[in-house]
Structures are given as C-alpha cells and as structure tokens.
Amino acid sequence: MDQIVLGFTELLQPSVLMMLAIGVFAGLIVGSIPGMNENIAFAVFIPFSFSLPAEQALALMVGIYCAAAAGGAIPAIMIRVPGTASALLTTVNGNAMARKGQAGQALSIAMTSSVLGGLLSALVLLVFAPVLATIALRFGYVENAALTILGLSSVVGLLSGNVLKGILSAALGLLISTIGFSQVTGYPRYTFGSVNLIEGIPFVPILVGLFGVAAVFDLLQDQIKGRRDNNESEKLPEIGSMHLGRSLICRLVPTWLTSATIGNLIGMLPGAGMLMAIYIAYDQAGRRFRKKFEGRAGEPKWDDGAPEGIAAPEAANNAVTASSMVPLLSLGIPGNSTSALFIGAMALHGLVPGPLLFTQHADIAWMIMVAFLACNILMGPVAYIVIRTVSRLVFSIPKNVMVGLILLLCLLGAYSDGNNLFNVWVALGAGVVAYLMKVSNIPLGPAILGLVLGSQMEASIANSLSISRGSWFVFIDPVNHPISVAMLLLAAVMWIAPILRGLRHLRASYFSAGTSN
Amino acid sequence: MYKSIVLGVVLGSGLISSVSAQDYPMKNIDLVVPFAPGGSVDVTSRLIAEAANQYLGDVKVVVSNRAGGGGIVGQNFVANANPDGYTVLAMTSSVVTNPQLKGAPYSIEDFIPVAAYNLDPEVIAVPASSPFDTIEDFVAAAEEDPLNMAVAGIGTSHHMSGLALTSSVGIEFNYMPAQGFGEQLQAVVGGHADGAFWPMGEAMVHAQAGTVRILAVASDARDANFPDVPTFEESGLGIPVWATFRGWAVPRGTSEESVTFLSELLKQVYEDEKYQQKMTDAGFDATYRDATSFQSLITSYTDQVVPIIEDNGLAR
Structure with missing residues (x-):
C-alpha cells in the first residue's frame, strides 16, 4: 500500500500528470490514423525522450500505449478502416452499426469497453503482478506451442461458411511467416537472395498493408461503384448521440468481464499479443451472442451491428496493455513488441526492468503501474472530447480525399518502420493480396493469425520436440505439462463444436425432409 | 634547390592536412544504427551521441535508424556510402559473420574500424x-x-x-x-x-x-561485479575470450584524418564520467579500443568464428 501511495505521489506531480494526459491525447490520435500505431509513435518519440526526466517520458509512453489501442476503433467504426491492427475486428460490427445511424452508440461502446478493459487490466497489474508473473513462468516451450495452436484454433468459430477457404488462408499466413532466416535451422528460406527478406517480411508494413491499404482499395471500389451507378457518393455516417442505455450496459457486462479476462491472460504471456486476444474474445462473444440474442426481435445478426462485436475486441485489446507489463516489470520479460520498446526507453534513462527496478527505483516502478490506472480513467473524457472535436472535423472531409489521405498515411507509416523503402512495396503488395482475398471470399483473419503466430509456433514446437528427444507425447503429458493438455483440449473443442453443430443441423434438415415426404 | 622543394612539399602537405583536419567535420555526422529505435545498439549510440555533441560545437552526431534484414540493410548502406567521414556505422560483430552466414552483399574489408566502445563477453x-x-x-x-x-x-x-x-x-x-x-x-x-x-x-x-x-x-579477467564467477580459461574450457563487440566503423576510402578525428571523439566520450555512469546504469560496460586495437579485435573474432562456421556447415 505504501508503495502504491509512493507511485501516486510520483504520478501526481503536475508535469508528470500533464505528460500522461498528452500521451492519452496523442495515443488516441495516433491510434485513429490508419497506418500509424503505437510502435511507430514510440520509434519517433524515443529519441526525444532523452530530454525529458524518466518519469515524464514513461508517463507519456503509458498514455500513448493505452490510448492507441482504443483510438484504433474510431476509423474502424466510421469508415471501416481499422486505425490499428488491434481494431481489426471492431470494423465488422462497428461499421455496420454506424451505417444504421448508430455511429455515436458504436463509438461509445468501443470507448467504454476500452476504458473498462484497461481499468481491469491496470488493477490486475497493480494487485496481482507478482502472482501472475509466476504463472507466466510456467509457460515453457511446450505450453507456448499449445498456446499458438489454441490461438490459431480460435478462428474456426469465425469461419462462417467455407472452412476450406479459412484453412487455406491460415496456411497462407503460416507460409509467409516462414520467409526469412530460420532461427531453428539457421538457413534462409524464400529470401530469393534479397537482403530485405533475411529477417522475413517486415511485420509492421505487412500489417499496415493487410488492414490499411486493403481497406483503402475497398473504399475506392465503393467510390467507383457509386460513380458508375450515378448515385450521390454515400455520406459518412453522422456521429449522433453517444448515450448508452442502462439495459445495454447491463447486457454488455458479461462480455466485458470475459473479454477483459481473456485479454489479461493473453497479455501477460510473452509472445501472444493483442491480435490473438481480440480473436479469442471476439470468438467467445460471437458464440454467446448467437446463443442468447440472435434471432430475437429487434436484434441484429452477428457481423451486422451486434454491440458485443464491438465490446469484446475493444475490451480485450485494452486489457492486453497493462497486463503485458506484468512480466516486463516483475521479470524483465516483455509481453509483446510494444512493451519491449519500454525496455529501450527505460535503458536510455538508466533503468532496467525486472525485479531490481522495485528495489532500486521503486518510485518509477510503482509510478508506471499507477499510471496505467490513471490513464484509463483519463481516457474516457479525453476520448469523448477527441470524438466530438477532432474526429467530427476529420470525418467531414470528402470521402474521396480521405481515401487518398489514408493511403498516403499507410505508406508513410510502413516506411517509417525502419526508414526502408522496401517496406512501402510490402505494404502495397499485402494490400493487393488482402483485397484479392476479399474479392474471392477468403477470410483474412486466419492469414493474419498464421502470420503473427507462425514463427513462434515453429520455434516452440521444434524446441519442445528437442527437449522430449523427438516424442510428440510431450504435448499431451498430463503430469509434466497439464497446461498444454488443457489448452489443446480447448482447441479441440473449438474445432469439434462447429462440426457437431453442422451435423445436428444436417440431421434436423434430414428428418424434416423425411417427414415432408 | 631540391631541399627547398622537399621542404616545400612537406610543409605544404602538412599545411593541407592541418587545414583538412580543421575542415572536418563541417556538417552533421550521420551515425547509422542498422536496427529500430529501442534496441541495445540504438540505446548505446544515443548515449554516445549525447556525450559527443558536447565536444563538437556547431555540428552534431545524429543517430539515424535504418532497420531491415536483421541489420544488413543499414550495414550495406554504410558500406556503399560516400567515404567522406559523414556516414558512420554503429558496428556490431554481426558485420563479421553476416557475409558468410546470411549472404550479406558487403565484406568486412569494406569497413575501416574507428574504435570500439563496448565489449560483451x-x-x-x-x-x-x-x-x-x-x-x-x-x-x-x-x-x-x-x-x-x-x-x-x-x-x-x-x-x-x-x-x-x-x-x-x-x-x-x-x-x-x-x-x-x-x-x-x-x-x-x-x-x-x-x-x-x-x-x-x-x-x-x-x-x-x-x-x-x-x-x-568468457573474458580474460573476472568481472568486477561478479568476483566469484570464474573465466572460461580458469574453468578449463579452453576458450580465453568469446565476446561480441560494438563500435564505430566508416566505409573504406574514408580519409585517415576523419578516422583519427572520430576515434579521438569516441575517446573523449569514453573519458566523460557522466557517460560512463549512464552506460553502467543502462547495463553496458563502457570501454575504449582505438582503431588499431579494434582492428585486432575484429581479426581475432574472425579467426575464432570462421572455422566454427565452416566446420559446422553454417555457411550459406
């Protein structure tokens, strides 16, 4: 308790609090610009952070990190272009709601979910960090391998219709992740002698391409279609009322709690990250929605404006933010690529994350933890102001101008990740591929998860087999690896449930056909 | 007659070299970090640039990140840069092995070592x-x-x-x-x-x-922070030193004056107490090896790793 007070006294210095607020504001803006994300913002900011005292620099980074994950939802809802990869799934139901004239509601759900997800995760960080860190340590090679399989399996529930196309998509993602110098064998694969491909396809540019550039092509298509049909170009949705009714809030509580829990658990496991969290949360929320609400009077279809479809990924991605600091602060192990950037920023100020931080620089360590709590509290009102002012202004830009602007920003974002022109080609290429996939009705989600999880899956399976001296039973060894067994069982359920549902459906239609004859 | 000509040439060249020494640096020096911001090479480079800029007056050492290909993109950029002394590579030991292991298009001879600032056993x-x-x-x-x-x-x-x-x-x-x-x-x-x-x-x-x-x-002496931890040699492991290094290098063809200037600059940085403290706090051991000593470090590292790469079939 004393330490939490220590953290607060450090944070409540006006200059530090001010930086946190600036960070939240900047994060919302950066998050809501397609092609920009918190990694790029940090890369730009870290060189400047030199001139600031450590506590101010870190408060600003905490603000950006939390708010960027929330800001991504704004363009996702308004124009169906996710601002960050973490808002990828928010586009589906969010934009559907906006097109029905409920943009304000959708934005409000997104921000409330982000704040709640973030707050729960900040509390977890503050109270349970040491306990959770020991759980993270139980994840070895075998458990990590099972985790990646569970993550990939979470897309099965999202595959409406053609499962084969989904598997094809996942295979494509996994294949792309094998490009580059293999850390397992030490040999290059599919690099075609290009220096740029030695480390594989650069990750930020390909993501920017898959969700940003591809969405631009989509908007362009709408434009062209609109012009051909000689229609007035469709206006961007009005933001409208942001008030959430009591019944809606009550109804979303279970989704918030489940999604925040999923985000917290995945966030603290090194390597998994936000994308996996949003897919699993979205899948969970979808199952619940279909069971409880779909088909009722006044309820939309899943994928067509269900509030749960916004609440789940938005609560989950913000729950990842603070929980990804759990292993970083307590052990020095970053939970994902963004929290890894905190290591660099801290090193510039002579701080090394890990157990020693709490003995040598307890003030800073606890300041970071309470900053996560404070920035989520700040985020609600700041988001309201940003949506009412900046976003309203931005979304009054004509749609065709917006399309060009977004494309430019995406390519700029891709380039600035390493200042390498090759990245621009990667982003454009990925955009074309994603657009073609969309046209041929191949879902993009499995490819992205395959891409994200591929190399971790490969390395952890190879290392597990190396430890077991080649025995595959290591993954289902209930004595030494119970966590792995449990996760694989859960993954199996994700595969079997839709099959059973399909069978039941088939049987029902068979019997009904039988009686009619 | 001849004497005066020789004298003239000697004096003249001395004059020219002293003039060119003053001529450099006339503009900002780009310190190319071939990795994204936030990594260890980036952090140490920024600490060095901060310290170096106190001694440089009007011009500055500017860190520029050129990431990609696991460092090879930025390393190759410097290998092909104009050797005018204004492009410096934050060099790591991977420059030695990348051509052989990963097919990097440069060779270690494309660089002139300036000075090493950190050894990591x-x-x-x-x-x-x-x-x-x-x-x-x-x-x-x-x-x-x-x-x-x-x-x-x-x-x-x-x-x-x-x-x-x-x-x-x-x-x-x-x-x-x-x-x-x-x-x-x-x-x-x-x-x-x-x-x-x-x-x-x-x-x-x-x-x-x-x-x-x-x-x-794996260093030639015990670490001051861990006086009880033996060296590899003391433990009978038969390897006196195994250390990666971080330093500065410039493209081949850079004038000797520039190399000397940069080497002296790093020495000044090394002697700065505040810089040493900052390096220690960030978890790095500040050291200084001048150009010659850095070259022999590179040579001995090369002699150490090349047979291992060849014997284990790691080369591309």
Whole structure:
C-alpha cells in the first residue's frame, strides 16, 4: 500500500500528470490514423525522450500505449478502416452499426469497453503482478506451442461458411511467416537472395498493408461503384448521440468481464499479443451472442451491428496493455513488441526492468503501474472530447480525399518502420493480396493469425520436440505439462463444436425432409 | 634547390592536412544504427551521441535508424556510402559473420574500424533453481547428456560459443533458439531450459536480481561485479575470450584524418564520467579500443568464428 501511495505521489506531480494526459491525447490520435500505431509513435518519440526526466517520458509512453489501442476503433467504426491492427475486428460490427445511424452508440461502446478493459487490466497489474508473473513462468516451450495452436484454433468459430477457404488462408499466413532466416535451422528460406527478406517480411508494413491499404482499395471500389451507378457518393455516417442505455450496459457486462479476462491472460504471456486476444474474445462473444440474442426481435445478426462485436475486441485489446507489463516489470520479460520498446526507453534513462527496478527505483516502478490506472480513467473524457472535436472535423472531409489521405498515411507509416523503402512495396503488395482475398471470399483473419503466430509456433514446437528427444507425447503429458493438455483440449473443442453443430443441423434438415415426404 | 622543394612539399602537405583536419567535420555526422529505435545498439549510440555533441560545437552526431534484414540493410548502406567521414556505422560483430552466414552483399574489408566502445563477453547462465552450482557441475552434467541451452538463434554468436566449447572440450549441447531475449529469459528463469549462452550485458541485471546464476564468463579477467564467477580459461574450457563487440566503423576510402578525428571523439566520450555512469546504469560496460586495437579485435573474432562456421556447415 505504501508503495502504491509512493507511485501516486510520483504520478501526481503536475508535469508528470500533464505528460500522461498528452500521451492519452496523442495515443488516441495516433491510434485513429490508419497506418500509424503505437510502435511507430514510440520509434519517433524515443529519441526525444532523452530530454525529458524518466518519469515524464514513461508517463507519456503509458498514455500513448493505452490510448492507441482504443483510438484504433474510431476509423474502424466510421469508415471501416481499422486505425490499428488491434481494431481489426471492431470494423465488422462497428461499421455496420454506424451505417444504421448508430455511429455515436458504436463509438461509445468501443470507448467504454476500452476504458473498462484497461481499468481491469491496470488493477490486475497493480494487485496481482507478482502472482501472475509466476504463472507466466510456467509457460515453457511446450505450453507456448499449445498456446499458438489454441490461438490459431480460435478462428474456426469465425469461419462462417467455407472452412476450406479459412484453412487455406491460415496456411497462407503460416507460409509467409516462414520467409526469412530460420532461427531453428539457421538457413534462409524464400529470401530469393534479397537482403530485405533475411529477417522475413517486415511485420509492421505487412500489417499496415493487410488492414490499411486493403481497406483503402475497398473504399475506392465503393467510390467507383457509386460513380458508375450515378448515385450521390454515400455520406459518412453522422456521429449522433453517444448515450448508452442502462439495459445495454447491463447486457454488455458479461462480455466485458470475459473479454477483459481473456485479454489479461493473453497479455501477460510473452509472445501472444493483442491480435490473438481480440480473436479469442471476439470468438467467445460471437458464440454467446448467437446463443442468447440472435434471432430475437429487434436484434441484429452477428457481423451486422451486434454491440458485443464491438465490446469484446475493444475490451480485450485494452486489457492486453497493462497486463503485458506484468512480466516486463516483475521479470524483465516483455509481453509483446510494444512493451519491449519500454525496455529501450527505460535503458536510455538508466533503468532496467525486472525485479531490481522495485528495489532500486521503486518510485518509477510503482509510478508506471499507477499510471496505467490513471490513464484509463483519463481516457474516457479525453476520448469523448477527441470524438466530438477532432474526429467530427476529420470525418467531414470528402470521402474521396480521405481515401487518398489514408493511403498516403499507410505508406508513410510502413516506411517509417525502419526508414526502408522496401517496406512501402510490402505494404502495397499485402494490400493487393488482402483485397484479392476479399474479392474471392477468403477470410483474412486466419492469414493474419498464421502470420503473427507462425514463427513462434515453429520455434516452440521444434524446441519442445528437442527437449522430449523427438516424442510428440510431450504435448499431451498430463503430469509434466497439464497446461498444454488443457489448452489443446480447448482447441479441440473449438474445432469439434462447429462440426457437431453442422451435423445436428444436417440431421434436423434430414428428418424434416423425411417427414415432408 | 631540391631541399627547398622537399621542404616545400612537406610543409605544404602538412599545411593541407592541418587545414583538412580543421575542415572536418563541417556538417552533421550521420551515425547509422542498422536496427529500430529501442534496441541495445540504438540505446548505446544515443548515449554516445549525447556525450559527443558536447565536444563538437556547431555540428552534431545524429543517430539515424535504418532497420531491415536483421541489420544488413543499414550495414550495406554504410558500406556503399560516400567515404567522406559523414556516414558512420554503429558496428556490431554481426558485420563479421553476416557475409558468410546470411549472404550479406558487403565484406568486412569494406569497413575501416574507428574504435570500439563496448565489449560483451559470453556467459553461461543457469536458472537460480538449477542443480548446477558451479561450472564443474555444469560440465560434468553436459558430459553425461547434452544440456538444453537457450540461445538467440542458430548461427548467432551465442550458438557458436557453444559450438566452440564442443570443439575445445568436447561437451555437446541441445540448442533451443528463441529470437527475443525475453523469451529466452522466460525459458531459463522458468526452468524450461537447463541454461543459456548469453551476453554479459543482458545477463547481468538478472543475475544481480537473483533470478539466474552465472557460472562462467568468457573474458580474460573476472568481472568486477561478479568476483566469484570464474573465466572460461580458469574453468578449463579452453576458450580465453568469446565476446561480441560494438563500435564505430566508416566505409573504406574514408580519409585517415576523419578516422583519427572520430576515434579521438569516441575517446573523449569514453573519458566523460557522466557517460560512463549512464552506460553502467543502462547495463553496458563502457570501454575504449582505438582503431588499431579494434582492428585486432575484429581479426581475432574472425579467426575464432570462421572455422566454427565452416566446420559446422553454417555457411550459406
């Protein structure tokens, strides 16, 4: 308790609090610009952070990190272009709601979910960090391998219709992740002698391409279609009322709690990250929605404006933010690529994350933890102001101008990740591929998860087999690896449930056909 | 007559060289970091630039990040840059091995070493809960059955340090590659791997925190922070030194004056107490090796790794 007070006294210095607020504001803006994300913002900011005292620099980074994950939802809802990869799934139901004239509601759900997800995760960080860190340590090679399989399996529930196309998509993602110098064998694969491909396809540019550039092509298509049909170009949705009714809030509580829990658990496991969290949360929320609400009077279809479809990924991605600091602060192990950037920023100020931080620089360590709590509290009102002012202004830009602007920003974002022109080609290429996939009705989600999880899956399976001296039973060894067994069982359920549902459906239609004859 | 001509030439060239020494640097010096901001090369480069700029007056050392291809994109950029002294590479030992291991399009001869600012010796680390209390326990266990060792990747300097032990004392290892240090740390602290081959710079804070234990260090003298940890040589491992290095290099063809100027600049930086403190706090050991000494460091590293790459079929 004393330490939490220590953290607060450090944070409540006006200059530090001010930086946190600036960070939240900047994060919302950066998050809501397609092609920009918190990694790029940090890369730009870290060189400047030199001139600031450590506590101010870190408060600003905490603000950006939390708010960027929330800001991504704004363009996702308004124009169906996710601002960050973490808002990828928010586009589906969010934009559907906006097109029905409920943009304000959708934005409000997104921000409330982000704040709640973030707050729960900040509390977890503050109270349970040491306990959770020991759980993270139980994840070895075998458990990590099972985790990646569970993550990939979470897309099965999202595959409406053609499962084969989904598997094809996942295979494509996994294949792309094998490009580059293999850390397992030490040999290059599919690099075609290009220096740029030695480390594989650069990750930020390909993501920017898959969700940003591809969405631009989509908007362009709408434009062209609109012009051909000689229609007035469709206006961007009005933001409208942001008030959430009591019944809606009550109804979303279970989704918030489940999604925040999923985000917290995945966030603290090194390597998994936000994308996996949003897919699993979205899948969970979808199952619940279909069971409880779909088909009722006044309820939309899943994928067509269900509030749960916004609440789940938005609560989950913000729950990842603070929980990804759990292993970083307590052990020095970053939970994902963004929290890894905190290591660099801290090193510039002579701080090394890990157990020693709490003995040598307890003030800073606890300041970071309470900053996560404070920035989520700040985020609600700041988001309201940003949506009412900046976003309203931005979304009054004509749609065709917006399309060009977004494309430019995406390519700029891709380039600035390493200042390498090759990245621009990667982003454009990925955009074309994603657009073609969309046209041929191949879902993009499995490819992205395959891409994200591929190399971790490969390395952890190879290392597990190396430890077991080649025995595959290591993954289902209930004595030494119970966590792995449990996760694989859960993954199996994700595969079997839709099959059973399909069978039941088939049987029902068979019997009904039988009686009619 | 001849004497006066010779004198004239000598005086003239002396004049020219002194003029050109004053002429450099006339503009900002680009310090190319071939990695993204936030990594260890980036952090150390920024600490150096900060200190160096106190001594430079109007011009500045500017860190510019050119990431891609695991460092090769930026390294190749400097190899092909105009050798006018205004493009400097934040050089790591990977420049030595990248051509052979990864097919980088440059060669080590395309660079002139300026000075080294950090040496990072290899250590053998084990979990705090490990049954191995000493390097002797570790070696004895490894002789029985290959131990599972976390490394940054196959073909990295850390993997090769293990291979070097196989050549020198015949103990074999099972390598568990994981790209990020965080993942390796998770595997070691959680007891999923028997140990790790790590650079001292990464291992130090975790050993001080008591989550891992360092059994031996591959440097010519014991580390002041760990006076009880023996060197590889003392432990009978037959490898006097195994260390990666960080330093500055310029493209071949850069004038000697520029190299000397930059080398002296790094020396001034090294002698700055504030800089030394900052490096220590960030977990790096500040050191200084001038151009000649850096060159011999590179040569001995090359002599060490090339046979290992060839014997183990790691070359492309």
